[in-house]
Amino acid sequence: MSCNCQCSTDKKNDPRFQQLDEIIKQHKEQAGSLIPVLHKAQGIFGYLPEEVQIYIAEGLNVPLSEVYGVVSFYSLFTTVPRGKYVINVCLGTACYVKGSGRIMENLKKELGISVGETTEDGLFTLEGCRCIGACGLAPVLTVNDQVHGRLTEDDVPRLIRLYKLKEEQAS
Numbered sequence: 001m002s003c004n005c006q007c008s009t010d011k012k013n014d015p016r017f018q019q020l021d022e023i024i025k026q027h028k029e030q031a032g033s034l035i036p037v038l039h040k041a042q043g044i045f046g047y048l049p050e051e052v053q054i055y056i057a058e059g060l061n062v063p064l065s066e067v068y069g070v071v072s073f074y075s076l077f078t079t080v081p082r083g084k085y086v087i088n089v090c091l092g093t094a095c096y097v098k099g100s101g102r103i104m105e106n107l108k109k110e111l112g113i114s115v116g117e118t119t120e121d122g123l124f125t126l127e128g129c130r131c132i133g134a135c136g137l138a139p140v141l142t143v144n145d146q147v148h149g150r151l152t153e154d155d156v157p158r159l160i161r162l163y164k165l166k167e168e169q170a171s
């Protein structure tokens with residue numbers, strides 16, 4: 001599975017793969033290490049492209065078919081690039097009753113994408129989820145780990161502006 005082409009040199013020089021090497025080293029001897037390693041790898045790369053899955057299979061010495069199986073089974077893992085900010089609109093009953101469907105529609109319009117898609121600039125991914133246990137704040141959405149509650153559909157442009165501004169300030 002491994003090769004001697006330029007890509008292996010590139011990986012050695014890529015700080016993300018160096019970080020992944022460390023994680024593999026820490027988990028290598030532990031039973032059930034595949035899921036935590038995949039989880040951390042997704043944190044580093046933002047998603048799990050095939051080359052990362054192969055790298056992990058080789059590093060942990062597990063069959064590639066097992067890695068593919070786990071990645072495709074758990075919805076937590078994704079093999080397509082996601083945006084820097086992943087917006088998850090809660091579509092659970094309490095939130096839906098209080099208008100999360102309308103918030104979702106406004107987000108689609110504002111971002112020009114559908115659910116499951118990422119904006120062209122790679123900034124936002126839009127997703128829907130079930131109850132996240134914050135029904136008291138309904139309707140809620142999360143942007144990465146940040147929870148935003150008691151929203152209305154009119155809050156959508158302000159919310160997007162907030163994250164765009166954050167991005168401008170960071171660059």
Ligand code: FES
Pocket residue numbers: 090091092093094095096130131132133134135136138140
């Ligand atoms: S239904 Fe949305 S947080 Fe519970």
